[in-house]
Amino acid sequence: MTEIRLVRDELLPPAAPPPKRHLISIGDLTRADVERLLATAESFEQSLDREMKKLPTLRGRLVVNMFFESSTRTSSSFELAAKRLSADVMSIKGAGSSVDKGESLKDTVRTLDAYDPDVIVIRHAQIGAPDLVARETGAHVVNAGDGKHQHPTQALLDLYTIRRHVGGLDGLHVAIVGDVLHSRVARSNIQALALMGARVTLVGPPALIPRGIEAMGCEISHDIAAIAAADVVYVLRMQRERMLEGANYVPSLREYTDRWGVTPERLRPGQKVMHPGPMNRGVEIDPRVADAADSLIETQVRAGLVVRMAVLYDLLTRGPVEIAARVAEEVA
Amino acid sequence: MLWAKEAPKDDLVVRSARVIDPVEGIDALLDVRVDGGVISEIGLNVDANGHRVVEGRGLVLAPAFVDPHVHLRTPGREDEETIASGTAAAAAGGYCAILAMPNTDPVVDSAAVLGSLVDTARAEAEVPVGFLAAITKGQVGHELTEMAELADAGAAGFSDDGRPVVAPGLMRRALQYNAITGRRIAVHCEEPTLSGDGQIHEGTVSAELGFAGYPSVGESLMVGRDLALARYEQQPVHLLHLSARESVELVAAAQAAGVQATAEATPHHLVLTDEAVRSLDANLKMNPPLRSEDDRSALVAAVRDGTISVIATDHAPHARHEKDVPFEEAPFGVTGLETAFAALNTHLVEPGLISLPTLLERMSAGPARAFGLEPPRIAPGSPANLVLLDPRAEWTVDQACFRSRSSNSWLLGETLRGRVRMTVASGRIAFQP
Numbered sequence: 001m002t003e004i005r006l007v008r009d010e011l012l013p014p015a016a017p018p019p020k021r022h023l024i025s026i027g028d029l030t031r032a033d034v035e036r037l038l039a040t041a042e043s044f045e046q047s048l049d050r051e052m053k054k055l056p057t058l059r060g061r062l063v064v065n066m067f068f069e070s071s072t073r074t075s076s077s078f079e080l081a082a083k084r085l086s087a088d089v090m091s092i093k094g095a096g097s098s099v100d101k102g103e104s105l106k107d108t109v110r111t112l113d114a115y116d117p118d119v120i121v122i123r124h125a126q127i128g129a130p131d132l133v134a135r136e137t138g139a140h141v142v143n144a145g146d147g148k149h150q151h152p153t154q155a156l157l158d159l160y161t162i163r164r165h166v167g168g169l170d171g172l173h174v175a176i177v178g179d180v181l182h183s184r185v186a187r188s189n190i191q192a193l194a195l196m197g198a199r200v201t202l203v204g205p206p207a208l209i210p211r212g213i214e215a216m217g218c219e220i221s222h223d224i225a226a227i228a229a230a231d232v233v234y235v236l237r238m239q240r241e242r243m244l245e246g247a248n249y250v251p252s253l254r255e256y257t258d259r260w261g262v263t264p265e266r267l268r269p270g271q272k273v274m275h276p277g278p279m280n281r282g283v284e285i286d287p288r289v290a291d292a293a294d295s296l297i298e299t300q301v302r303a304g305l306v307v308r309m310a311v312l313y314d315l316l317t318r319g320p321v322e323i324a325a326r327v328a329e330e331v332a
Numbered sequence: 333m334l335w336a337k338e339a340p341k342d343d344l345v346v347r348s349a350r351v352i353d354p355v356e357g358i359d360a361l362l363d364v365r366v367d368g369g370v371i372s373e374i375g376l377n378v379d380a381n382g383h384r385v386v387e388g389r390g391l392v393l394a395p396a397f398v399d400p401h402v403h404l405r406t407p408g409r410e411d412e413e414t415i416a417s418g419t420a421a422a423a424a425g426g427y428c429a430i431l432a433m434p435n436t437d438p439v440v441d442s443a444a445v446l447g448s449l450v451d452t453a454r455a456e457a458e459v460p461v462g463f464l465a466a467i468t469k470g471q472v473g474h475e476l477t478e479m480a481e482l483a484d485a486g487a488a489g490f491s492d493d494g495r496p497v498v499a500p501g502l503m504r505r506a507l508q509y510n511a512i513t514g515r516r517i518a519v520h521c522e523e524p525t526l527s528g529d530g531q532i533h534e535g536t537v538s539a540e541l542g543f544a545g546y547p548s549v550g551e552s553l554m555v556g557r558d559l560a561l562a563r564y565e566q567q568p569v570h571l572l573h574l575s576a577r578e579s580v581e582l583v584a585a586a587q588a589a590g591v592q593a594t595a596e597a598t599p600h601h602l603v604l605t606d607e608a609v610r611s612l613d614a615n616l617k618m619n620p621p622l623r624s625e626d627d628r629s630a631l632v633a634a635v636r637d638g639t640i641s642v643i644a645t646d647h648a649p650h651a652r653h654e655k656d657v658p659f660e661e662a663p664f665g666v667t668g669l670e671t672a673f674a675a676l677n678t679h680l681v682e683p684g685l686i687s688l689p690t691l692l693e694r695m696s697a698g699p700a701r702a703f704g705l706e707p708p709r710i711a712p713g714s715p716a717n718l719v720l721l722d723p724r725a726e727w728t729v730d731q732a733c734f735r736s737r738s739s740n741s742w743l744l745g746e747t748l749r750g751r752v753r754m755t756v757a758s759g760r761i762a763f764q765p
Contacts, residue, residue, distance in 0.1 A: 148542030
C-alpha cells in the first residue's frame with residue numbers, strides 16, 4: 001500500500017492539504033452534515049441484503065481501531081464497517097498492548113501514525129482522548145466513545161433508527177430515561193436530537209441528572225410518568241459500578257427499578273423503546289419491554305453498521321456533492 | 333523569614349517614570365535614585381551621582397510584587413522547578429519576594445527539611461524566598477507539626493495547601509497553637525466529600541462535557557467553617573485561591589464582623605471562566621477550578637473593593653509529559669509567575685475593571701501585609717524593591733519564553749500587553765532583559 005501511495009504522490013502536483021475533518025462530537029456537525037450522513041447510510045442499507053456485501057470504495061485505505069475500553073458492539077461494528085468498504089483494518093486493544101507497559105496515549109498514537117492511517121477510531125475512558133489523538137496524527141479521527149463526554153456515532157445510528165422506524169425528527173418528542181450523569185450516549189443524543197429539531201425530556205433521579213444540563217436544550221422531570229407523553233422512550237444503562245457503597249446516587253437498585261424502571265405498564269401502546277446496550281434486564285428495562293415488538297433495540301445494532309460505513313465513507317471521500325449518486329452506483 | 337543568595341547591592345537612577353506607590357500615595361512623573369540598594373532620593377532632576385541611569389519615560393515604576401503562593405517543587409521534583417529557576421521566574425515577573433508552599437516530597441513538616449531549603453535559598457535564590465511549613469505532619473490531617481520549632485527555624489507561615497485540614501477539631505487546634513508563633517495560617521478550603529473526583533466547576537459546562545463537577549459549595553462550605561473557627565479563636569487566617577462568589581460573600585461578612593481574615597485570588601480565576609475548559613486543554617485544569625462568569629465577576633469586584641487584598645499566582649509547575657495527556661489524567665495546576673502582571677493588565681486594567689494602582693497594590697503591599705511582611709515601598713531609606721513596567725508593550729506567550737523549568741501556562745499562544753523591564757529585589761537588580 002505504501003509503495004502505491006508513493007507512486008501516486010509523485011504523479012500528483014503538490015497541493016496544500018485540506019483541513020482534516022474529524023468526528024469527535026455531535027457539535028462538529030451541522031444539520032446538513034447529519035442529513036448527508038443519514039442519506040449515505042440509507043444507500044448502504046441495500047448492500048446489506050446482497051449476497052456479496054463488500055464494496056470496493058475504500059480499498060487500500062487503512063483504518064486503525066484503538067479500543068482502550070471494553071466494547072463489543074461498537075468495536076465489532078466499526079471493524080465490520082471498514083471491512084465492508086474494503087479498507088485494511090488494524091485493531092489495537094488497551095489490554096496486551098504497549099499501553100500496558102505504561103506508554104502514553106500520545107506516544108502510542110505517534111507510533112501508529114508511522115503507518116500513515118487514513119482513519120483512527122478511538123474509544124477511551126477519558127474525556128478528550130480523541131482530541132489529543134487528533135493533535136498527534138494526520139488521520140481523520142472518529143470518536144467511538146470518550147469517557148462520559150461523547151459517542152457521536154451512537155447518536156447518529158439512533159437518529160437513523162428513529163427516522164426509519166418512527167418518523168421525522170423535527171418536532172418529535174424523545175424521553176431519555178435513567179443515568180444521564182454518567183452517559184456519553186445521553187450527551188450525544190441530546191445534542192443530536194436538538195440539532196434536528198426534536199424535543200428532549202430527561203427523566204431520572206435528581207442526582208443522576210447533571211446540574212445545568214438544561215442549557216443543552218432539554219427539559220427535566222424526576223417523574224417516570226413523564227415518559228408517557230413521548231414518541232420514543234430511550235432507556236439508558238444503569239451502570240452497576242455507580243451503585244458502589246457510599247455513592248448514594250439512589251438508595252438502592254431495587255428502589256431505582258421501582259421508581260424509574262421502564263415497564264409495559266408505564267408505556268403507551270405503540271410507544272417505541274430504544275436502548276444503547278448492553279442492557280441490565282430487570283433493572284432499567286423490564287424484559288417484556290426489551291423483547292416487545294415496539295422495541296427497536298436490535299434494529300439499532302444493524303443501523304450501527306451502515307451509519308459507521310457512512311461516517312468512514314464521508315470522511316474519506318470528502319464533499320457532499322454526488323455522494324448519494326456514487327454510492328448508489330457502487331451498490332448497484 | 334526570607335532568604336536569597338548573597339550579592340552586591342546596586343546603584344542606579346530611574347529617570348522620568350510614572351512612579352505609582354499606592355502605599356505612599358504617589359502617582360507622578362519622578363526620578364528615583366538608589367544608592368547601595370537603598371532608595372535615597374525621589375524627585376525631579378535628581379542628581380545621578382555617577383550611577384547608571386535607566387530611562388523610565390513611558391514606563392511605570394512601582395513597588396515590586398510579592399507572591400505568597402508559589403510551588404517550587406523542591407525537594408522532590410527538581411525536574412519541574414528549583415529554587416534557582418522559580419526565583420528567576422519570579423524576578424522576570426516583577427516579584428521581589430515569594431513564599432513557597434510546603435507540599436513537596438518530602439513535605440516541609442520538620443525543621444530539618446526547612447533548614448535544607450533555607451541553605452539552598454541562600455546559595456541560589458535570585459529574589460528573597462520564604463517557606464511555609466505544613467500545618468499537619470505529612471499534610472495528611474492527623475497531627476500538628478511542631479509549629480513553634482518550625483517558626484523558630486524560619487517558617488514564613490503554615491499551610492496544608494493542596495488539601496484541606498478536614499477535621500474541624502484539628503483546624504481549631506492549629507489556630508489555637510499558632511497564636512504563639514505570630515505567623516499566618518493559610519487554608520486551602522475544600523470539602524472533600526463535595527469536591528469528590530471533580531475535574532472542573534459543576535455547572536452547564538461540566539454537564540455538557542461529562543466531567544465530574546466540583547461544586548462551588550464544596551469551597552464555600554469550608555470557607556465558612558474556617559472563618560467561624562478563626563472568629564471563635566480570634567486568630568487571623570488567610571484564605572488561599574478563592575474561586576466562588578459565595579466564598580467572597582462569606583469573607584466580606586466575616587471581615588465586617590471583625591475577623592482578621594485575608595483572602596487571595598489568582599490571575600486565572602480573575603480572567604477565565606469554565607467556558608475555557610471546552611478546549612479540553614489540560615493547562616486549564618487547576619484546583620479550585622475555573623468557575624462561572626458570575627463567580628469571576630464577584631472575584632474582580634472583591635479585588636476592587638479590597639475584600640480580596642491579595643493576588644497570588646498559585647504558580648504550579650508540571651512536567652510537560654504529565655500535562656500532555658487527556659484532561660482527567662492530568663495533574664491540577666498552572667504556572668503564573670511570569671505572566672501575572674501582563675494577564676491582569678490586559679484583562680482587568682485595560683478594559684477598566686480595576687485601576688492600575690489597585691492592581692499594583694494587590695500584587696505587592698496586599699500580599700506582604702497578609703503574611704506580616706514589610707510592604708515594599710518607594711520612600712527614601714527603604715530597601716529598593718522596584719518593578720519597572722511597560723504597560724503598553726505587546727508580547728506573545730510561548731513555550732520558550734519562560735525562565736521557569738515548566739511551561740504549563742494557561743496563556744500559551746496569547747498576546748498580552750504589559751512587560752516587566754526591570755526588577756530590583758532587596759537592592760539588587762534581579763532581572764533586566
